[in-house]
Amino acid sequence: MNLAVDVAGLHLKNPLLAASGTFGYGVEYEGILDLNLLGGLVTKGLYLGPRDGCPTPRIAETPSGLLNAIGLQGVGVRAFVKDVLPRLAPYDTAVVVNVCGDTVEEYAEVARIVDDAPGVAAVEINISCPNVKVGGMAFGGDPEMTYAVVAAVRKATRLPVIPKLSPNVADISVFARAAEEAGADALSCINTLLGLAIDVEARRPRLAFGTGGLSGPAIRPIAVRMAWQAARAVRIPVIGVGGIGCAADALEFMLAGCRAVQVGTANFVDPGVYGRILSELADYLERHGLRDINGLVGALTFPHDPPPMGVRE
Amino acid sequence: MPANRDVPLLAREPLEGPYVLLTFRHAEVAASARAGQYVMIKAGTSPDLPLRRPFSVMTTDPREESFTLFLKTVGVGSRALAEMRVGDIAACLGPLGRPFTPPPDGSEALLVAGGYGIAPFVLFGDELRSVGRKARVFYGGRTAGDLQVRSAFAERGIPLIPATEDGSLGHHGRVTEPLEAYLDVGAASPTLYACGPDAMLHAVARLAARRRLDAQVSLDPWMGCGLGTCLGCVVPIQGPGEPRPRYRCACTEGPVFDAVTVVWAGEESSLARRRALEGAPA
Numbered sequence: 001m002n003l004a005v006d007v008a009g010l011h012l013k014n015p016l017l018a019a020s021g022t023f024g025y026g027v028e029y030e031g032i033l034d035l036n037l038l039g040g041l042v043t044k045g046l047y048l049g050p051r052d053g054c055p056t057p058r059i060a061e062t063p064s065g066l067l068n069a070i071g072l073q074g075v076g077v078r079a080f081v082k083d084v085l086p087r088l089a090p091y092d093t094a095v096v097v098n099v100c101g102d103t104v105e106e107y108a109e110v111a112r113i114v115d116d117a118p119g120v121a122a123v124e125i126n127i128s129c130p131n132v133k134v135g136g137m138a139f140g141g142d143p144e145m146t147y148a149v150v151a152a153v154r155k156a157t158r159l160p161v162i163p164k165l166s167p168n169v170a171d172i173s174v175f176a177r178a179a180e181e182a183g184a185d186a187l188s189c190i191n192t193l194l195g196l197a198i199d200v201e202a203r204r205p206r207l208a209f210g211t212g213g214l215s216g217p218a219i220r221p222i223a224v225r226m227a228w229q230a231a232r233a234v235r236i237p238v239i240g241v242g243g244i245g246c247a248a249d250a251l252e253f254m255l256a257g258c259r260a261v262q263v264g265t266a267n268f269v270d271p272g273v274y275g276r277i278l279s280e281l282a283d284y285l286e287r288h289g290l291r292d293i294n295g296l297v298g299a300l301t302f303p304h305d306p307p308p309m310g311v312r313e
Numbered sequence: 314m315p316a317n318r319d320v321p322l323l324a325r326e327p328l329e330g331p332y333v334l335l336t337f338r339h340a341e342v343a344a345s346a347r348a349g350q351y352v353m354i355k356a357g358t359s360p361d362l363p364l365r366r367p368f369s370v371m372t373t374d375p376r377e378e379s380f381t382l383f384l385k386t387v388g389v390g391s392r393a394l395a396e397m398r399v400g401d402i403a404a405c406l407g408p409l410g411r412p413f414t415p416p417p418d419g420s421e422a423l424l425v426a427g428g429y430g431i432a433p434f435v436l437f438g439d440e441l442r443s444v445g446r447k448a449r450v451f452y453g454g455r456t457a458g459d460l461q462v463r464s465a466f467a468e469r470g471i472p473l474i475p476a477t478e479d480g481s482l483g484h485h486g487r488v489t490e491p492l493e494a495y496l497d498v499g500a501a502s503p504t505l506y507a508c509g510p511d512a513m514l515h516a517v518a519r520l521a522a523r524r525r526l527d528a529q530v531s532l533d534p535w536m537g538c539g540l541g542t543c544l545g546c547v548v549p550i551q552g553p554g555e556p557r558p559r560y561r562c563a564c565t566e567g568p569v570f571d572a573v574t575v576v577w578a579g580e581e582s583s584l585a586r587r588r589a590l591e592g593a594p595a
Contacts, residue, residue, distance in 0.1 A: 024542035032540065052560055059543065070543070268365075268543050270358070273360050
């Protein structure tokens with residue numbers, strides 16, 4: 001039975017990656033879970049230097065969702081390369097570094113530093129964080145800026161380049177195409193949805209930053225729809241992310257056309273979630289008489305063709 | 314080392330009002346949890362939300378490989394736990410976090426609890442006894458019904474001074490008032506330990522700073538993961554010699570912090586920093 005997938009020139013032993021911002025730098029899970037179980041992990045977003053992030057409170061639970069405004073607190077790419085990356089070397093899992101920037105130049109510089117570091121499999125570009133005042137979603141909400149950032153990172157590294165697209169746009173296929181034209185090797189779809197939760201007693205937002213990014217099962221149907229739209233719009237592979245907690249959730253994305261998936265918020269709820277999903281995936285393949293998970297990619301039978309509702313072909 | 318386990322509920326003892334004692338089997342927590350450490354736990358094993366909740370370990374029983382939580386039902390996560398039946402499974406990661414550090418020889422430990430903040434002090438009472446330190450509990454709440462598990466301290470021979478805001482039990486007023494009264498007449502150089510609402514922790518921190526006493530506080534911010542990855546539970550901490558506060562994860566670098574290093578809501582620097590500035594020559 002084969003669970004291995006190839007994405008953007010990466011050979012992953014299985015289609016499960018840990019999503020950026022939900023798995024720290026991976027080393028936090030040493031001793032709690034076997035990192036060798038993962039197809040790959042995507043680091044917390046990294047800028048050139050360390051960042052404090054947003055004031056608190058930073059997280060709020062909503063029905064089936066988690067609203068967060070962390071604001072990309074982190075150690076900076078140099079400290080990551082020096083102190084963290086060597087600790088990931090013993091593990092047989094693909095390390096994908098999520099790069100951030102306040103400017104196009106900063107994205108490229110972070111990617112250049114990552115390119116020189118041993119043990120990095122690919123670069124994911126964060127053009128979709130809703131919780132920073134510059135960069136992030138500001139780049140991912142404009143197709144020309146998306147093109148500019150992806151092209152600059154493309155030039156800065158030989159590693160596979162994977163922009164993570166924002167769902168906070170009217171038509172994700174426009175952004176998927178812009179990223180593909182700029183030289184992306186794959187796409188991660190989607191980041192969190194911009195949300196606002198209000199404490200009615202205090203008449204203030206529940207998060208100190210005000211708005212936040214919504215993740216968790218609440219966003220899964222939206223994420224599946226957008227990943228599906230993106231996958232139809234481009235030739236490069238799409239990695240699905242949004243509310244995955246079990247094999248059935250992961251399979252929704254794969255049937256919709258995703259070559260791999262990322263597990264996000266479920267990491268917080270259950271750090272042992274990977275072992276469970278992998279055994280459920282194997283059960284599914286056996287139950288359906290399949291030998292290779294790749295046979296399920298895009299195997300969705302859609303009730304009508306062409307699809308309705310602004311899905312551009 | 315913390316371990317992530319699906320654990321059965323072994324015993325459930327409802328107390329007054331929204332309070333309940335829950336005992337789970339978890340070998341690692343039972344064997345190694347120290348006072349002030351906590352578990353991340355939720356009823357059932359679903360990977361869907363809600364998140365696990367952090368609860369201080371109240372007691373451990375290494376022989377039975379079990380530990381007990383003291384729980385107040387306040388929302389969806391605690392309610393699901395409180396409604397578990399014996400034999401039901403919870404998902405539990407622990408023991409986690411930085412525990413309380415016992416006082417130096419000769420220093421009495423004064424344990425200041427507000428409401429369900431009493432939980433870690435039962436285990437701490439055992440630890441203090443095993444290292445031969447004297448302890449005394451100051452236990453505050455809104456009303457008498459909020460001062461549960463008092464008998465645990467009587468059983469351990471630890472004096473307990475209750476305080477209620479409505480005067481229904483013990484001192485009529487805030488828990489810091491009998492604490493101050495005791496400090497005025499009690500032994501020199503006690504060490505303060507506090508667990509409870511932020512306002513109470515802040516009051517204890519100020520009081521300790523004013524009297525030049527060491528104090529450790531257990532903070533209780535919203536926690537998402539318990540492992541330092543969600544970065545939701547950070548608190549501004551300014552250690553001695555640090556030029557400015559830095560956000561630190563309460564889940565991994567706390568929940569117990571030295572009180573003088575905490576930058577409280579509405580403040581810009583820690584008590585230690587302000588104390589140093591006050592003491593500096595003009």
